[in-house]
Amino acid sequence: MLRSAATMLLASAPLVAAAPxxxxxxxxxxxxxxxxxxxxNLTTDxxxxxxxxxxxxxxxxxxEGDTVLLSVEKTVKAGTERTFTVTLPGNPKVCATLKTDDxxxxxxxx
Numbered sequence: 001m002l003r004s005a006a007t008m009l010l011a012s013a014p015l016v017a018a019a020p021x022x023x024x025x026x027x028x029x030x031x032x033x034x035x036x037x038x039x040x041n042l043t044t045d046x047x048x049x050x051x052x053x054x055x056x057x058x059x060x061x062x063x064e065g066d067t068v069l070l071s072v073e074k075t076v077k078a079g080t081e082r083t084f085t086v087t088l089p090g091n092p093k094v095c096a097t098l099k100t101d102d103x104x105x106x107x108x109x110x
Contacts, residue, residue: 027103031056031076035107039091046088048096048107051081059099060084062108064092 034049050058055078062070062084070086088094095110 029098029103029105030054030100031058031098033098033105033107035096037094037108042089044088044091044094045085046094046096046108047083047085048098049081049083050076050098052076052078054078056100058082061097061099062086062094063097064088064094069094 031050031052034047034051036045036047036049038045046062048060048062050060052058055075057073057075059073060070061068069088070084072084074082074084076082093109095106095108097104097106097110
């Protein structure tokens with residue numbers, strides 16, 4: 001079973017790697033990003049850190065499914081880190097989306 005799964009993966013790799021000619025190139029996110037999720041029996045703390053070498057305005061949105069839990073836009077000064085934290089009940093599956101003028105990235109359970 002494992003052998004056939006590996007064969008399927010290798011056989012499909014070129015199809016996954018090929019991109020349509022009209023696809024826009026993906027910009028690398030200009031800042032370092034950290035993600036930390038700590039849960040206990042009652043709550044979960046989700047923290048997203050953003051560190052930039054150059055000053056950037058960064059929009060951060062943390063969601064659970066279609067529900068927006070946090071949505072902020074902050075300027076991250078050069079050489080500093082901003083951390084955004086939410087405390088939630090239970091242990092939800094959350095996604096963090098970060099955007100600048102030219103790029104975006106997602107982390108967590110997206």
